[in-house]
Amino acid sequence: GAVVSQHPSWVICKSGTSVKIECRSLDFQATTMFWYRQFPKQSLMLMATSNEGSKATYEQGVEKDKFLINHASLTLSTLTVTSAHPEDSSFYICSARSGSSNTYEQYFGPGTRLTVT
Amino acid sequence: GDSVTQMEGPVTLSEEAFLTINCTYTATGYPSLFWYVQYPGEGLQLLLKATKADDKGSNKGFEATYRKETTSFHLEKGSVQVSDSAVYFCALSFTGGGNKLTFGTGTQLKVEL
Numbered sequence: 001g002a003v004v005s006q007h008p009s010w011v012i013c014k015s016g017t018s019v020k021i022e023c024r025s026l027d028f029q030a031t032t033m034f035w036y037r038q039f040p041k042q043s044l045m046l047m048a049t050s051n052e053g054s055k056a057t058y059e060q061g062v063e064k065d066k067f068l069i070n071h072a073s074l075t076l077s078t079l080t081v082t083s084a085h086p087e088d089s090s091f092y093i094c095s096a097r098s099g100s101s102n103t104y105e106q107y108f109g110p111g112t113r114l115t116v117t
Numbered sequence: 118g119d120s121v122t123q124m125e126g127p128v129t130l131s132e133e134a135f136l137t138i139n140c141t142y143t144a145t146g147y148p149s150l151f152w153y154v155q156y157p158g159e160g161l162q163l164l165l166k167a168t169k170a171d172d173k174g175s176n177k178g179f180e181a182t183y184r185k186e187t188t189s190f191h192l193e194k195g196s197v198q199v200s201d202s203a204v205y206f207c208a209l210s211f212t213g214g215g216n217k218l219t220f221g222t223g224t225q226l227k228v229e230l
Contacts, residue, residue, distance in 0.1 A: 004160060034217075043121070043220040044161075044206070093160070097216075106218070108153075108160035 002028050004096050006109035013084055013116055021079045021112045023094030029074035030096035034106065035067075038091040050077045084116045119144040123207050123221035130197055130228050138192040138224045140181075140207035148209040150174075150183055150190040151218070155204045164192075164205070197228045 003026040013019045023033055031052050036044040048069050050056045056069035066088075068080040077096075081088050091113050095106040124139040142150065149168045153161040165174030170185035179194045190207060207221040 041222060043222050044218075045220075046217050049217070095161075105163055108155075108162070110158060110160045 002096075002098055002105075002107040004094065004107045004109040006092075006094055006112050008112060009110065010113045011115070013114070015085055015116055016083055018080055018082045019084055019114060021081075021092055021094075021114070023077045023079070023096070023109055025075045025096040025107070028096075028098050028107075030077075030098065031074060032097040033071060033077040034095045034097075035069060035077075035079050036093040036095070038093060038111070044093060047079075081114065084114070086116045089114055089116045119148070119209060119211075119219045121207050121209055121219055121221035123205075123224050125222075126204075126225040128224060128226050130226070132199055132228055132230055133196045134228075136192070136194040136197045136201075136226065138205055138207075138226070140190045140192065140221060142188050142190065142207075142209050144188075144209060144211075146211060147185065148211050150181070151208040151210065152179070152181055152190070152192050153206040153208060153220075155206065155223075157203070161206060197226070199228045199230060202226055202228045 005024045007022045033050045035047045038044045047062045048056045048058045050069045050071040052071045058064045071077040093111040095108040098104045120143045122141050151166045152164040154164045155161045165176040167174040167183035173182045181192045204223045204225045206223045208218045210218050
């Protein structure tokens with residue numbers, strides 16, 4: 001089946017620094033990738049939709065200058081948390097859609113746990 | 118806005134017991150409904166889905182029926198195994214499974230021998 005990886009799986013950074021999280025589709029090309037955020041014991045919340053070669057579409061309430069998303073190739077999207085603060089500590093999950101239509105399935109990465117100290 | 122409510126976990130069962138995980142939704146219109154499963158250390162995987170009222174999704178012994186009148190999509194399995202231990206997420210989408218998904222909080226299932 002389709003595999004999506006994330007790197008790193010766990011990262012600790014100091015307040016004020018930036019951290020980059022990678023999401024890769026390993027065995028298929030993904031024109032569309034999604035970034036979700038999950039707080040403990042809460043739902044996954046969609047942060048943004050990323051289309052290869054174009055700007056990401058952010059959900060209401062998500063700061064686009066804080067969460068920079070780049071989807072430069074058909075197999076890689078990155079999420080950069082800029083000037084991170086403790087409240088940004090969370091579990092970040094990406095997914096990749098296997099086709100151009102909305103009817104295609106999303107495949108999820110295993111997630112990245114970010115801790116900001 | 119749209120939302121999904123799941124029963125809180127963890128749910129602990131003995132092997133071969135019957136499983137029900139409740140899921141209800143609030144939405145304007147008639148969304149597609151999904152169950153995803155997340156095994157330890159892995160990404161969410163689509164378990165089953167239903168796209169219209171009265172549809173039944175099924176996979177690996179799990180079933181769920183889209184009930185419009187009760188806005189529910191409860192997950193059931195007749196006989197659970199230890200290998201079913203995972204976190205189960207109910208979700209909805211108005212544009213198929215390939216676009217924005219609205220998730221419930223997830224229910225952890227633990228199956229013991």
